[in-house]
Every structure is written in C-alpha cells, then in structure tokens.
Amino acid sequence: MKIRANLAIGGGLTVLAVFVGLFGPWLAHTDPIMDANLMNAELPPSGDFWFGTDQQGRDIWSRVMYGAQISLAVGIGSQLLNTVIGTTLGVTAGYWGGWWDDFVNGLTNLMLAIPSLIFALAIMAILGPGLTSLLIALGLTNWSYTCRISRAQALSIKSQGYVQAARVLGYGDLRIMFTQILPNTLGPIIVIATLGMGGSILAEAALSFLGLGVRPPSPSWGSMLSDARETITTAPWLSLFPGLAIFLTVLGLNLLGDGLRDILDPQSRSRR
Amino acid sequence: MLGFVIRRLLQMIPMLVAIALLIFVLFSVIPGSFATGQQDEGLGLDMAVVARMRAELGLDDPLYVRFGKYVQQLATLDLGVSFRSRQPVIEMIGARMWPSLKLTIAAMAFAIAIGLPLGFVAALRPGSLMDLGLMVIAVSGLSLPKFWLGILLMYLFALTLGWFPSFGYGQGGLSHLVLPALALGVSPMALLARTTRAAVLDIMNADFVRTARSKGMNEYRVVVWHVLRNALVLVLTTIGLQFGSLLGQGVVVEKLFAWPGIGSLLVDSVFQRDIPAVQGCILVITVFFLVINTSVDIAYKLIDPRIRYT
Numbered sequence: 001m002k003i004r005a006n007l008a009i010g011g012g013l014t015v016l017a018v019f020v021g022l023f024g025p026w027l028a029h030t031d032p033i034m035d036a037n038l039m040n041a042e043l044p045p046s047g048d049f050w051f052g053t054d055q056q057g058r059d060i061w062s063r064v065m066y067g068a069q070i071s072l073a074v075g076i077g078s079q080l081l082n083t084v085i086g087t088t089l090g091v092t093a094g095y096w097g098g099w100w101d102d103f104v105n106g107l108t109n110l111m112l113a114i115p116s117l118i119f120a121l122a123i124m125a126i127l128g129p130g131l132t133s134l135l136i137a138l139g140l141t142n143w144s145y146t147c148r149i150s151r152a153q154a155l156s157i158k159s160q161g162y163v164q165a166a167r168v169l170g171y172g173d174l175r176i177m178f179t180q181i182l183p184n185t186l187g188p189i190i191v192i193a194t195l196g197m198g199g200s201i202l203a204e205a206a207l208s209f210l211g212l213g214v215r216p217p218s219p220s221w222g223s224m225l226s227d228a229r230e231t232i233t234t235a236p237w238l239s240l241f242p243g244l245a246i247f248l249t250v251l252g253l254n255l256l257g258d259g260l261r262d263i264l265d266p267q268s269r270s271r272r
Numbered sequence: 273m274l275g276f277v278i279r280r281l282l283q284m285i286p287m288l289v290a291i292a293l294l295i296f297v298l299f300s301v302i303p304g305s306f307a308t309g310q311q312d313e314g315l316g317l318d319m320a321v322v323a324r325m326r327a328e329l330g331l332d333d334p335l336y337v338r339f340g341k342y343v344q345q346l347a348t349l350d351l352g353v354s355f356r357s358r359q360p361v362i363e364m365i366g367a368r369m370w371p372s373l374k375l376t377i378a379a380m381a382f383a384i385a386i387g388l389p390l391g392f393v394a395a396l397r398p399g400s401l402m403d404l405g406l407m408v409i410a411v412s413g414l415s416l417p418k419f420w421l422g423i424l425l426m427y428l429f430a431l432t433l434g435w436f437p438s439f440g441y442g443q444g445g446l447s448h449l450v451l452p453a454l455a456l457g458v459s460p461m462a463l464l465a466r467t468t469r470a471a472v473l474d475i476m477n478a479d480f481v482r483t484a485r486s487k488g489m490n491e492y493r494v495v496v497w498h499v500l501r502n503a504l505v506l507v508l509t510t511i512g513l514q515f516g517s518l519l520g521q522g523v524v525v526e527k528l529f530a531w532p533g534i535g536s537l538l539v540d541s542v543f544q545r546d547i548p549a550v551q552g553c554i555l556v557i558t559v560f561f562l563v564i565n566t567s568v569d570i571a572y573k574l575i576d577p578r579i580r581y582t
Contacts, residue, residue: 005404110290113565114558115520118538122298122554125542202417206524209419210539225420229528236427243420251415258411 007259013252021072024065031062033217045237052237054227060238063219064245070220071249074134074204075197081139083193086146087185091177093147094154104147111144120203124212134213138200146192153185187264191257198253205246221246277570284566289343291558295551296342351555352548354541361552365534369556371441372533375526376518378449379457384511387461391468392503396495398473406465413462418521422455422528439530452529456522460514464507471506475499505576509568516564520557 208222228238430438523535
C-alpha cells in the first residue's frame, strides 16, 4: 500500500516535471528573458500573470516553466556523468582487483571525505558560472556511492558459476563486465541515480542562488530566488513559486527513488 | 582498544595529505584559474599586479616545489595571507569559527529534539496514519531547498510577525540564531527521523526483543531497556555524520541570513577571487568533516563492543 503511494506520487510529480521541462516553451505565455516591461513590474498573481511578475515585469509563470529545462538538464546530465564514472570505476575495481582496486578505493574515500556542495562550489569558483561548469561540478563529485555499490556487486558476482562459465567459454573481460556483471548491478544504481538527481537539482539551485551557478538572466529557479530575496517585503510571491517548483521536483524524485528501492533493491536494508 | 584508536587516527594522515593535494591541484594547476583569469575578465588589473600575484603564489616554481611549500605551510597551521584584507587567513577563519559552530550546534540540537521523537513514535505504530504523516514530513524535509525555507521563515517570522530579527548576528544573542538554525536543521531532522524509525523497527523485530516480551517483561521496559539502547547506537552515527557535514551545508544559509560564519566568508572570498582565503575555508570545512567522521567511527566502537574492525 505504502510502496504504491511512494511510486504513484513520486512518479506523477516526476512525469509532471519532465513534461514541463520538455514543453515549457509551449506552456509559457511570454519569453522568459526578453519580455520585460517595467509597466508591469511586481504585479501580484492574477488572470493575466498566473504567478505574478518580477521587478522587471517579466511573467513568473513563464520563467518557472522555462526554468524546468535548466534544473532537469543539470539533474539528468550530472547524474549520467556520475553513474558512468561510478559504475566504470566500481565494476572494473571489483572485477580486476589488485592495485587498481586499491587506487579506486582510495579515490572513493577521498571523494567521500569532502562535503559535496563544498567540492562543487570550489569547481564552480574555478570554472566560473554557466551550465557546462555546473554539469562538470556536479557530475564529477557524486559518484562515490555508485562506485561502492557496483564494486561490491562485481566482487560478489565475479566468483559465481555463470561468470566462471563465461570465462571458460572465452568471453573477454569487457564482455563479461557488460553482459554478466552490469545487468546485475543496475537496480541499486538506478535507485542511487534517481535520488542523486534530486540532490543535483538542489545543489544547482543552491549554487545559482549564491550567484555561482547559471548566469542571470537565464531563468534558473535558484537564481530567481536570489533576485526575489530583495523584494521579499514588496513582492513575496516572487519567492514562493520558484521554490515550490524546486521542492515539488525534488520531492517527486525522492519519493520515486524510495519507491524504486523497495522494488529494485530489496536487500538495501540489510546493507545499510 | 587503544591500538584501534591510534590506528584510526593514523589513517587520517594520508587522507589529510590527499585533501591538501587535491585542493592545491584544483587551485593552482588548472589553467585559467584565479590569477591568470584576472586579465581575461577585464577586471582592470595591470601586468604589475598580476606579476606580483604570480610571485606571491610562487606560480613560477616547479609544481612539486610549490606543493612542498604548501604542505610545509599547512604543517605550521599557516594558511597564507588574504589577497584582500592582507590578514593571515587562519585569523580570519578563527574569527568566523565560533558563529559557524554555534549555528551548527543549534541546528543539530533542533534536529535531535524533533527528529528523534518523531522517528521513534512512527516506529511504534508502523503503517498507521501517524506513521505515514510523520514520514511525509520527513521526505518533505529532505526535499526542501534550505535557502527557500530560510526565505519563507524570514518572511513569516521576521517580516510579518516580527518575532525574530530577519538577518545578521546581532550581539550574538539567541534571537538571531533561531531562524538560521531552523532553516539549517530541517534536513538533518528529517534524516534523523527516518534513521530512527528504521533502526527502531529493525530492533523491534530482533530475537532478543521477542525473548524479552515472551518472558513477560512489560512493554515499557522492553522499549527503554532493549530497543532504545540498541537503536541509539545507529542513531548516534547519523547524528555524528550529519554534524560533520552541516558546516559545509551551512554555506547557503549563512549567506542568506548574513551570518558571519566560515560559509559566508567562503562565498565572499570566491567573489573577491581571494584564493588563499577560499583554499583555507575549504580546507577547514573538509578537515572538520574528516575529524568528526573519524571520531564517530571511534565512538561507535567504544559504545558498541560487538563491532569488530579488522
């Protein structure tokens, strides 16, 4: 019963976010950047402007719709990077062992030793603001859990009969990793990636809020909140909607991840 | 036991060197880093200033010499001199440390005071409406952007109701602390509620609890004597790990509430391109995280003698 509620609400919110991300330009009423009109500055929500307007008279509804693209691009892109790095390192380390395993272990411990937001902030400070920098900063700093799990799976699977059999049949290392080991690690990895996507979206919003993420005037939810802070007394609705968008998107991904874990990764409780 | 503690402490040394190396590499090797980026950005720096910065950073020395110097400095707790204020970085961070620690401790106290009972109550009636409601609160707490929550708290409790000051440190009194601590404390609170619930549920189903019940022990005694004590071991780990990471998580909250902590120093220094200060802040936050994690590891062993490390 509870499992289905997780999946249904989480899946629904995630589908909604992806829908907005894909069709944002059609859902928006105006251009999120160009349609500034000081005559309309700081109007409260109304029939014309569903979420109100900002200091420059831009329609908040349109900006929130467009903002989904940035959040989802960063969330999906950075998690793809993390997943590829984490599984590649983890599976090869578990399968080959030896010095490579020691090296990967050391690297994983180092990554775990640095708070990830601080690490991302350092990279943003060096690379400068922008979407590419964000993808790099968030995509290179959060692979340690994926790596740990896929290494553990590879370790336990490589001594199984069917992997031995594949080796006897003359399968190469790469083929064994791809066809025998990887499919067996997929469940937990999908769960981590889903939860990680929520984390990345929160981190992007935080970095953009600090002015280190996406450059204004791009309608990132985080930087919209940063602008809204200055008008909180005169136009509080500016702070409400972008934050709500972040919250619902991340909530959806977290619920979906929890629901998927119950299905895909039933042993997770004994491991944690 | 003493051997374990010493071994665990010694394991920190290679990690500290690795962290120092990483921070060093990040900020001095990658092309287009601060010093060289100054000209590209057209910030109006003339060549003489850039040359002075290069000399000050020792950018013309070979890499290994520079790293050697950096470690040598670190060993004597010398984090360099700020480009902006010309103050030793260690002094700047020292002045910010107490406000940051105060915020972290207050946030953690809130997380424990609310999260622990929530998780415990939820676990006593698994599947009930109460359980469901509490877990909805927990998942929501983990999905809230801290700075958004901060803005909402600021709007409601400071600007509308006027109960608390909206930002700043004031004279260091309690009233300035409340809102930032709430904003920072909500996600560890949520995590703690979930961990406590899972830990208590696990132990409720353990054999020794069933035995205790079947020999006629009353429920209150079972819960306090067997369940609570065992669950606390797991919960303490979460508390420790969260505490270690809060200093880093606090960056956004500190910036929002203009809190004079190490996090806002870090962000300001990034914008002022003050490399020694940025490096110093990142190093201190990371080392704090590492030290707390190691202490948690040691404490874990001390509390629960069943745990054996190889």
